[in-house]
Amino acid sequence: MSTVHERLRRLLFLVPYVSKHPGVSVEDLSKALNVKREDLLEELDLLTCVGRPPFNPDDYVDIYVDNDRVYVDLDQRLSRPPRLTAGEAAALAAAAELLRPGSGDALQGALQKLERILPAGARERYREMHRKIDASTDAPQSLGPLTRAILERREVTFDYASPGRASEQRQVRPYELLSHRGQWYLQGYCHTRQDARLFRLDRMENLVLTDIPFQPPADARAAVPNPARSEAGVRVRFSKLVAPYVRERFGSDARLLADGGVEVRVAGDSERWLIQWVLSFGGEAEVVEPASARAAVARAAQASLGF
């Protein structure tokens, strides 16, 4: 996309935005437009040269910064942003698919309303473009209600079965939803465990939104689960055949070996996870140490032969 195009789009939004928020601070405005302060000031300079022929003094956009706040006196009919383009609507619709089917009616309703406000000529193009991004991941049903609980700051309860353990009810303050490599997690404070926890959405059952309000901490941010750690105790080796895939996933955490294979150190706090993971390489992965984990993998493979 040309820089002229990007710039024009931004400027056609900038004037109406300031018109609607007179006295908006330069900082807030640059945040709203996602541009740097100096770039914004440059854009504002350019706008003062914009107007319509015959370019009498009253024909120019009168936009100015006073005391670090931005005002517009003459907007030259740039009082509202232009409608959504087909591309904008298509990108928004594709992103919204992320939360399908969890968001149910709300998503459906939003997309119908979006389509209604598209200019007639853009509608067909939008429909065609919409099919070109498919981000419909494995969004679980609970995603919609959880998004709502986070926004409305309501505690939730659900039954949670961690692997190898019977299901039990948890009461949780939901802080943040995180999708990592296509897997959805909820980060929150668990009353049952009295600690911050990460829950996989596909292991939740019987989710209920309670009416118990809470105040989320300002810095609630889920740590991304990554088993690879350089000081971790389990060493796993991968053959040359699968090495490229492992390197893709672990980057520099995957150490290159002389035979073309790679080695990764992972945390061994979940033996069940480790076994499943090593087995899933169908013989192209080998636990080097500790011996106990090696033996556990061998036992598991032996068991599948015996079943």
Next chain:
Amino acid sequence: MERTERLLDLVALLLDAREPISWAELREHFPADYGGISDDAAERKFERDKAELLELGIPLTYVQGDDDRRDGYLVDRSAYYLPEVDLTKEELAVLYAAGSASLASGAFPGSDDLAHALRKIGFFAGDALPTPRVRMELGSAQSDPGLSSRLEHLWEACAAHKWVQISYASPKQPAVTERKVDPYGLALRRGVWTLVGYCHLRQGLRTFHVHRIRELKVNTSKPRTPDFEVPAEFSLEAHVAYFPWEHRFHEPMEVTLSLRGDAAQRAATLFPKASVAPEGERVRARLEVTFLDGLLRFCLALGQDCRVEAPEAAVNRGREMARRIVERHAPVSDEKKVSG
């Protein structure tokens, strides 16, 4: 006059005009831009400006005059201004949560478009704008800064139907291959962006992981003329594997699995497209497979609750894999430790 400035002036002029503005008048209004050059050159310049304005969604039309009206260019104001979308709180929350999660992931095709769309739908919301708390992380291969720019270019190429030239590094092949591809669409599966398109080298539909594209060039000649048409029956869903056994490496075969315990209970979630029949304590699942090893590895990870029943070739291959794992994990003898 700078092009951005001229285009903005044009918008201001056209939004304010009650009567159509003729080409002759436009040339008079912008003497430094459309004047002083040949008629042809001036017209070409204006054509380019017009195309840019149309792409921005500005409903610029040429009206043929009659007795009451003269010929000229006009912008329908009611079609230009964004109307209030009247989204409910919940609808706005869904769009915002999904949109900002996509943007924050650092890799979303059409992210410029998306950012503008979010701003526009938030225009009327004021203080009601929700603070989204949904995040999307795509893992290390996906956080490569080149990925987002490649997605952006691919999105534009998809939208404009322009072919792309890619250098593709497949882990299955030692060398990078150069390919010309007609991009049909992009799909996100398990955190991985996939391009689906017609590959001129292989002469067929192929899928490419976008993070494995080393270099990408979009055909820039005749940017407004499409290079290809996407067949009407094409669907992204049919071409992008969601599960490992859906990669289209081989002819489809039917595989029967026998599940018990935890795996039997979760059968419908584990194998959503399989036909599942309970048989006493067990569950029998039949599914179509185009990449057998992918299925077998998945089954191995499920442990002894999952067994392959048929066909025999699949049973044998599964046993072969399990045996290999056992061999590789045989206890290391002391002698070997000393010498090794």
